Amino acid sequence: MPEPAFMTDTSEYATVPPTASRRVRLGPSDQYELIEPIGEGAMGMVWRARDTLLDIDVAIKVLRPELDTPWATQRLLAEARAAARVRHRGTVHIYATGITEESRGYIVMELLQGPSLEQVIDERGRLPVIEAVRLLLPIVSATGAAHLAGVVHRDIKPTNILLAQNEGRGPVRPKLLDFGVAKLMHGRALFEVEPGTVLGTPTYMSPEQALGYDDVDGRCDVWALCAVLYEMVYGAPPFEASSYTDLVHAILTRDPQPLDIDRALWAVIERGLAKEAEARWVDAHALGRALASWLLAAGYEHDVSHAAVRHSSMFPPESIPRERSSGWRIVDELDATVPSVRDHIPIAG
Template sequence: MRRYAPGDVLGGRYRLTELLGEGSMGAVWKARNLSLSLDVALKLIRRDCAVPEAASRLIREAQATARVSHRAAVRIFDLCFTEEGEPFAVMELLQGRSLAQALAESGAMSPISAVQLLLPVIGALGAAHGAGVVHRDVKPANIVLVREGRRTVPKLIDFGIAFTEVRAAGDERRETLVGSPAYMAPEQVRGGQESDARADVWSACVVLYELVSSRRPFGGPSSISIVHDVLRLAPPRPEALELHPRLWEIIERGLAKDPDGRFTTMAALGRALAQWAIAAGVAHDVTGASLVDYWLS
């Protein structure tokens, strides 16, 4: 079966126009909805993919994404099938660069700017948890910075390894090591138990740490050394936080090895960060949303 190419029409109405990115199992294409004259993004399975569960993974990702409704989370419009019966997801087309690219190009942010940027993502994760979805792969590469008018809106993407309550009810298999070790919570690294919302709290605090320091708290030269550090070592306080002890306390709590020592919910983490930002004289997050109205009302 030949590979997908520009000009191919899937599902009778989506014409592929440009390959945006490709992984080991899937690819993301810019496509044109011929019925609505609208550009969208299609996530589909590569035709040379030999992973048997690729289709079921894509369907689970689409179902998990559809359950999350928040300005800072990517929207999914539909789950369709090709003429050959292969699933593909139709999503909003995001125009922007990833947070990972922004960090590589511009370096660390001020603590205030980092908190303003991450709070909408924390809000999106809270909405996901409220819908029974744990992302489990929060990292800068899965946050896209989109311009909307004069504002930047961070968008959380890629729910490909998300855990959902529906999946838990019908799947008794134990977790395997799936994700990015540098951002994974200790309980994810150990496996053997389903991670809950507190795993996303950990990952969000890893991202915040990286935003203010331009380095990850657990960043050994190999996956094995990273896993060792995640399980055994306490993260050093970044120099950028020497003058912000309360912010460091928040991040440090979010990086507690024991899930019971962390913030129990994204709302609790968001409130703590919003209170810190307000005390520092900040009234809004990066999207312009009021910190008081969103987090403290």
């Protein structure tokens, strides 16, 4: 199998050394003043900037000069359109888009501070299971909001998850970044690519993505979310190889090594990593309900951002799990194929 050309992007909030530069202004009436570079990816440089009209700091992603083409501009603006469709606390807020005097596209978005999930995994290795689920749940919820908005992310990975915090104070707010290769669920692509182009990051690709299928849906994001959760708990992704050919072979033919964790949680992850999309959770909301139900059964009412799991947007009001007098929190939202958490996690009554 030939090595394909991948289309992905690294986290726009990856740390890079600041460099001195003259202040440049962008936007109508020179509204935005670039202050310093704070990150870079394959498509663009991200700057800390000042919105001089609103008197707030923002982040601005500007297309790289060497990518000054109509196609690259189309792709950058498609990223903004995809992200703007998703209204959720776990996504980055898009404020505006525009074109510079040099005809380079840019996106104005909220400024975030904090490490990426990749940095946390690199520093700490395996995370405790409860911490991992509480941390990932807001991202699963944000992905579910994207699916409801008709958007498939296609590049969920630790690099694209930022653990934002206000100057080191308050709860962590996980944020899903980089909709640069997103597509509409039931419609045309947000930007044109050659048929069969592999979109995403190989390590976190579902089988259908790795094979270059064009008609992927939200279940490829379900795979990626479960691959990320697997890595958080185990310290390494479920499939690794030294070449793309070997990696695709592993994704298509091998089962992930079972994790030595609670059986009910492993069943949730294992279902998300099913080879056939039809066998996975139907979308991120279904996955989120399973994870939230497991977390409730373990006795935890809030995710890492302090949002109430019981009243999460993943639960319609009529399906919120209720406590019973026996002291067990019954998990009705888990699919019948998943072993009951009641058999594994005692909750004090």
